[in-house]
Amino acid sequence: MEALIRDAHIDDSEAIASLAEQLGYSVSVEEVALRLRRLSLRPDQRVIVAETEKAEVVGWTTFEITEHIHSAPYVEVSGFVVEQRFRGKGVGKKMMEEVERWSRERGFLTIRLHANVTRKPAHLFYQAIGFEKIKEQYSFQKKIRK
Secondary structure: OOOOOOOEEEEEEEEHHHHHHHHOOOOOHHHHHHHHHHOOOOOEEEEEEEEEEEEEEEEEEEEEEEEOOOOOEEEEEEEEEEEEOOOOOOOOHHHHOOOOOOHHHOOOOEEEEOOOOOOEEEEEEEHHOOOOOOOOOEEEEEEEEO
16 A cells, blocks of 8 residues: 655644554544644654545654663654554555654664554564564553642
8 A cells, every 4th residue: 555654734633543542542632733733843753644545644653862861862663553454554664664764864773662562463563674672671650649
């Protein structure tokens, strides 16, 4: 399938929110629109979508430059989803090629991402396009009161 990869627009908010549900993330269209507005102003972050020839958004990914005191800077893919009906058709690969192109243009030669341990097909996809598993870890979260 030939997909057009482009920067996400506010008009994509509904599709992005719907696709996020496929990953188990519940986010409103309004929240997506607000976040897209903020992220689009940041040169160190990008949100892209994959669009069919019929202008249907069937995937999105978010990625950003990440810098820590303990490691060299890299690009991190922080969100990635392809609509279930379009998986295995080259859409995800094309989005990841754009992540690589953007990273290389900015001088970053390492891309990292995290994938839920339960998403075995995603693990296979990432390995098939050249990612290697470097460690397993737990994620912790603490909600604090206002």
